Amino acid sequence: MIEIRWHGRGGQGAKTAALLLADAAFATGLYVQGFPEYGPERMGAPITAYNRLDSKPIRVHSNIYSPDIVVIVDESLIGPVDVTAGLKSTGSVIVNTDRPPAAVREMFAGCTGAVYAIDANEISTRALGRALPNTPLLAAVARLSGIMPEDEFIRNMRDSFMHKFSSKPEVIEGNMNAIKEAWKGAVLL
Amino acid sequence: MSTRNLMENMTESSGWRDLSPAAQVFGEGNSVFFNTGDWRSETPAWKRDQCRQCLLCFPVCPDSSIPVQGGKRGDFDFGHCKGCGICAKACPFGAISMGAAVKGGDR
Amino acid sequence: MSKRDRLSGNEAVATAIRQIDPDVIAAFPITPSTEIPQYISSFKAEGLIGTEFVTVESEHSAMSACIGASAAGARAMTATSSAGMALMYELLYVAASDRLPIVMAAVNRALSGPININADHSDSMGARDSGWIQIYSENAQEAYDNMLMAHRIAEHPDVMLPVMICQDGFITSHAVENVVIEDDSFVKGFVGEYRPEKYLLNPDEPLGVGPYSVSIFYMEIKRQQFEAMSKARAVIAQVSADFTAQTGREYGMLEKYRMDGAELAILIMSSAAGTGKDAVDILRAKGVKAGLVKLRVFRPFPAEDVAEALGGLKALGIMDRSDGFSACGGPLGAEVRAALYGKADGIRTINYIYGLGGRDMRTEDFEHIFGELAAMRDGGEAPDCRYQGVRE
Numbered sequence: 001m002i003e004i005r006w007h008g009r010g011g012q013g014a015k016t017a018a019l020l021l022a023d024a025a026f027a028t029g030l031y032v033q034g035f036p037e038y039g040p041e042r043m044g045a046p047i048t049a050y051n052r053l054d055s056k057p058i059r060v061h062s063n064i065y066s067p068d069i070v071v072i073v074d075e076s077l078i079g080p081v082d083v084t085a086g087l088k089s090t091g092s093v094i095v096n097t098d099r100p101p102a103a104v105r106e107m108f109a110g111c112t113g114a115v116y117a118i119d120a121n122e123i124s125t126r127a128l129g130r131a132l133p134n135t136p137l138l139a140a141v142a143r144l145s146g147i148m149p150e151d152e153f154i155r156n157m158r159d160s161f162m163h164k165f166s167s168k169p170e171v172i173e174g175n176m177n178a179i180k181e182a183w184k185g186a187v188l189l
Numbered sequence: 190m191s192t193r194n195l196m197e198n199m200t201e202s203s204g205w206r207d208l209s210p211a212a213q214v215f216g217e218g219n220s221v222f223f224n225t226g227d228w229r230s231e232t233p234a235w236k237r238d239q240c241r242q243c244l245l246c247f248p249v250c251p252d253s254s255i256p257v258q259g260g261k262r263g264d265f266d267f268g269h270c271k272g273c274g275i276c277a278k279a280c281p282f283g284a285i286s287m288g289a290a291v292k293g294g295d296r
Numbered sequence: 297m298s299k300r301d302r303l304s305g306n307e308a309v310a311t312a313i314r315q316i317d318p319d320v321i322a323a324f325p326i327t328p329s330t331e332i333p334q335y336i337s338s339f340k341a342e343g344l345i346g347t348e349f350v351t352v353e354s355e356h357s358a359m360s361a362c363i364g365a366s367a368a369g370a371r372a373m374t375a376t377s378s379a380g381m382a383l384m385y386e387l388l389y390v391a392a393s394d395r396l397p398i399v400m401a402a403v404n405r406a407l408s409g410p411i412n413i414n415a416d417h418s419d420s421m422g423a424r425d426s427g428w429i430q431i432y433s434e435n436a437q438e439a440y441d442n443m444l445m446a447h448r449i450a451e452h453p454d455v456m457l458p459v460m461i462c463q464d465g466f467i468t469s470h471a472v473e474n475v476v477i478e479d480d481s482f483v484k485g486f487v488g489e490y491r492p493e494k495y496l497l498n499p500d501e502p503l504g505v506g507p508y509s510v511s512i513f514y515m516e517i518k519r520q521q522f523e524a525m526s527k528a529r530a531v532i533a534q535v536s537a538d539f540t541a542q543t544g545r546e547y548g549m550l551e552k553y554r555m556d557g558a559e560l561a562i563l564i565m566s567s568a569a570g571t572g573k574d575a576v577d578i579l580r581a582k583g584v585k586a587g588l589v590k591l592r593v594f595r596p597f598p599a600e601d602v603a604e605a606l607g608g609l610k611a612l613g614i615m616d617r618s619d620g621f622s623a624c625g626g627p628l629g630a631e632v633r634a635a636l637y638g639k640a641d642g643i644r645t646i647n648y649i650y651g652l653g654g655r656d657m658r659t660e661d662f663e664h665i666f667g668e669l670a671a672m673r674d675g676g677e678a679p680d681c682r683y684q685g686v687r688e
Binding site: 019022023026031032033034035036037038057058059060061062063065 | 302413414435464466467468470471472473474567568570571573574656657658659
């Protein structure tokens with residue numbers, strides 16, 4: 001089982017990303033869970049979302065305390081929130097940041113897992129015209145989790161976006177461009 | 190079985206199996222079978238000769254105790270009249286007077 | 297042909313409601329059940345259902361509208377949570393005593409205070425004596441399946457009682473999981489059409505519903521309710537067996553998980569049962585004789601099945617996701633102990649209050665509980681009731 005924990009702020013799409021990842025993984029035949037943890041519901045409040053992906057049925061219904069992958073949608077949460085809490089020693093962190101590698105490495109000085117950086121805001125601004133970092137991060141997670149090859153992911157995401165954005169189809173192409181660019185956009189530090 | 194019989198089979202001594210489910214009342218207008226007029230605060234009297242049959246009295250009766258047939262009212266249904274006197278107040282012709290109370294069965 | 301899908305618990309229940317296509321739905325939004333009426337209103341807008349969707353001004357009115365619709369002869373449904381259900385309490389009793397087979401999608405959430413939107417069972421436990429049948433679901437699949445069975449149980453001539461299908465707020469209502477969805481045509485056939493024997497909108501047989509009932513009749517009417525609830529046991533078993541035969545998914549009054557040879561067990565309802573099963577597997581791998589019983593049907597309370605399932609245990613943890621504030625435990629604790637009394641004596645029990653207001657319940661929490669049960673089995677002192685997962 002692969003367990004993924006998303007850290008974001010209300011309004012940034014961490015929950016949506018977790019649900020889209022569940023969608024994409026489901027399409028490959030896996031058993032999935034995608035769920036948010038709700039605190040106070042306001043824009044900008046720290047929120048957590050989770051994914052479990054497994055080849056057999058998933059019964060556990062608790063939050064995730066020892067993730068394989070931690071995704072940090074908003075780097076301002078590093079510090080105020082213990083984002084790498086319980087991360088497996090073989091696990092990975094994916095952080096959305098535009099800082100130079102040395103600065104990012106310093107932010108995760110105590111972290112034993114692999115740290116990947118991606119400038120998801122920049123990718124989405126170029127592809128979509130505004131900073132919606134969740135879909136580029138989704139592509140990075142899909143690659144690092146190894147749940148499916150690139151072409152299958154791209155195909156599944158088109159279906160998911162068509163379902164998710166059925167009321168605003170104009171954003172589908174932009175999101176597709178963002179995930180294509182982001183697939184290899186995460187850099188190991 | 191007629192509606193009346195259906196309800197009459199359910200008496201105060203019926204067991205739970207013999208009462209209608211959830212105390213549902215079968216049939217319409219069956220409150221007429223339940224006699225409530227054995228106690229009355231006052232007793233109305235209908236003065237047939239002063240009555241013009243304007244029919245302002247029967248719609249205001251809370252207990253449907255003024256029977257109407259063929260567009261004309263008849264005498265009070267003392268099986269159900271509680272003696273409230275609303276009909277006497279509504280009558281423009283003084284054709285209803287209120288008399289003594291009836292206490293329990295001595296009507 | 298059934299279809300593999302991935303849906304949240306709310307989506308799964310809304311899908312079941314779309315397939316059932318009831319005559320009337322009256323609902324008022326409240327977190328975390330809000331999505332259900334939202335889905336229904338879009339189904340209605342898209343012409344996918346013929347349901348009369350009544351948007352009311354409160355849950356009191358929602359249940360009142362369901363009562364009116366059901367008495368008139370319609371198949372009526374609603375969805376609610378928490379304070380919304382509490383606002384319905386008065387009418388829940390009316391629905392049950394008028395023997396109206398209304399079906400409710402209940403998404404369990406804590407009752408204030410402090411105000412909180414997350415899962416616990418205090419809302420439906422507050423309605424446990426209202427005369428509704430209560431069925432609890434572990435995951436989205438069970439919430440969906442239980443909803444498909446609800447009408448056949450409620451509308452059975454031996455029963456004619458309202459049913460609430462409960463699932464845990466957010467934990468399953470907002471979690472996307474794998475769900476097998478049955479064909480629309482299968483659902484229509486399985487659920488069948490509702491043909492009430494007597495109903496208000498039948499001009500040939502005038503009817504009065506919900507009359508004042510004086511003392512000389514009241515108790516006989518309550519005795520009828522007792523009879524209906526008693527008979528509901530067999531009807532639930534029969535409908536569940538039919539569902540299992542047609543879908544392969546097993547349902548009974550309760551589910552026994554690794555109870556063969558178990559000395560220690562927990563009894564639990566809803567989403568945390570899945571987490572408990574994982575904990576049982578971990579402990580079994582270490583040689584601990586651990587098991588789990590998941591109670592699916594809380595009303596009617598399957599006392600005999602509970603005593604049968606737990607008989608032979610040495611120690612039992614009874615898991616309540618609400619506190620009854622009796623100062624000696626929660627509602628499940630009281631009822632399970634009563635079921636064991638004289639039938640399966642000698643089992644030492646601890647009643648755990650857990651998961652209030654969405655407090656997370658991890659496999660580690662269950663391992664801790666099994667540790668306490670083992671110590672009690674070995675002669676250790678133990679309290680009758682204890683809060684699990686609370687900071688001291």
